[in-house]
Amino acid sequence: MGVMTETYSPAQTVEMSGFSLDTLRYYERIGLIEPVRRAAGGHRRYSDDDLGWLDMLRCLRGTGMPIAQMHTFAELVRDGDDTIADRLALLEEHDANVEAEMTRLIELQRKVRDKIAYYRGALAELPVECVRD
Amino acid sequence: MGVMTETYSPAQTVEMSGFSLDTLRYYERIGLIEPVRRAAGGHRRYSDDDLGWLDMLRCLRGTGMPIAQMHTFAELVRDGDDTIADRLALLEEHDANVEAEMTRLIELQRKVRDKIAYYRGALAELPVECVRD
DNA sequence: GTGGGATCTGGAGCGCGCTCCAGGTCAAGC
DNA sequence: GCTTGACCTGGAGCGCGCTCCAGATCCCAC
Numbered sequence: 001m002g003v004m005t006e007t008y009s010p011a012q013t014v015e016m017s018g019f020s021l022d023t024l025r026y027y028e029r030i031g032l033i034e035p036v037r038r039a040a041g042g043h044r045r046y047s048d049d050d051l052g053w054l055d056m057l058r059c060l061r062g063t064g065m066p067i068a069q070m071h072t073f074a075e076l077v078r079d080g081d082d083t084i085a086d087r088l089a090l091l092e093e094h095d096a097n098v099e100a101e102m103t104r105l106i107e108l109q110r111k112v113r114d115k116i117a118y119y120r121g122a123l124a125e126l127p128v129e130c131v132r133d
Numbered sequence: 134m135g136v137m138t139e140t141y142s143p144a145q146t147v148e149m150s151g152f153s154l155d156t157l158r159y160y161e162r163i164g165l166i167e168p169v170r171r172a173a174g175g176h177r178r179y180s181d182d183d184l185g186w187l188d189m190l191r192c193l194r195g196t197g198m199p200i201a202q203m204h205t206f207a208e209l210v211r212d213g214d215d216t217i218a219d220r221l222a223l224l225e226e227h228d229a230n231v232e233a234e235m236t237r238l239i240e241l242q243r244k245v246r247d248k249i250a251y252y253r254g255a256l257a258e259l260p261v262e263c264v265r266d
Numbered sequence: 267g268t269g270g271g272a273t274c275t276g277g278a279g280c281g282c283g284c285t286c287c288a289g290g291t292c293a294a295g296c
Numbered sequence: 297g298c299t300t301g302a303c304c305t306g307g308a309g310c311g312c313g314c315t316c317c318a319g320a321t322c323c324c325a326c
Binding site: 041 | 282283284292
């Protein structure tokens with residue numbers, strides 16, 4: 001009795017991965033995902049491995065990695081274990097980019113909040129003529 | 134002797150605002166910036182006020198506000214002082230969005246770093262066969 | 267007054283990342 | 297068997313935010 005590997009329909013995969021059906025097919029088309037196993041009739045059956053990889057893509061995409069770079073990463077994964085150092089380097093660089101982006105965001109958010117504070121002040125100062133009754 | 138208000142050429146404004154020349158003109162075209170004062174020959178002369186507004190746009194745009202919403206904000210500004218509460222509300226909502234975005238980023242960055250840690254481990258475990266000399 | 271760089275205008279084009287569509291096939295319930 | 301809905305493929309379309317281009321004008325230095 002071999003271990004039965006779970007498989008998932010496209011609809012289930014949409015549900016579980018958070019990607020749209022079109023995006024799943026798109027990613028497969030452009031080679032971000034290896035060709036997905038098919039059931040007899042040609043319908044896709046995603047594996048747990050596929051789901052894991054999709055989760056990886058979600059992390060990378062969700063942190064702003066461009067598709068071209070995800071593609072590079074996918075190729076490294078495909079090329080086997082002796083690309084691990086390269087993958088690590090790529091992820092570390094990405095992590096640095098994310099960090100920089102967050103720093104930038106924090107900086108600008110601070111300025112937005114200054115503006116908010118300014119408007120709060122302005123609002124407190126001039127309601128003299130606003131309420132009439 | 135009236136106070137001479139400074140004005141800036143397009144090139145200077147590019148330099149100071151961080152927006153490209155094309156973007157400056159684009160923003161003006163779509164109404165994100167009020168029509169900029171012109172010198173005799175038709176060349177733009179940006180004012181300190183313009184610069185201030187551009188800085189505002191840079192904050193909003195840089196924190197991911199869509200142009201449509203910046204447009205809404207610009208209209209509120211144009212409509213005068215009794216829109217201050219609305220502007221405040223808009224900025225506060227935006228601030229909340231930025232906050233949510235940062236939370237999302239932090240969460241995903243954590244996962245990316247987990248992957249990095251995983252690869253570091255993998256790298257430490259299998260270099261047995263890698264170095265041969 | 268002439269050359270060369272900055273600027274002007276209106277409009278077309280582009281890069282990214284999907285998203286949608288048409289026209290057909292597959293699969294499960296009645 | 298038939299219906300209905302999920303799924304298939306290849307390719308076109310789109311929304312956003314710029315970016316580029318052509319052809320003309322302006323302005324400053326020499």
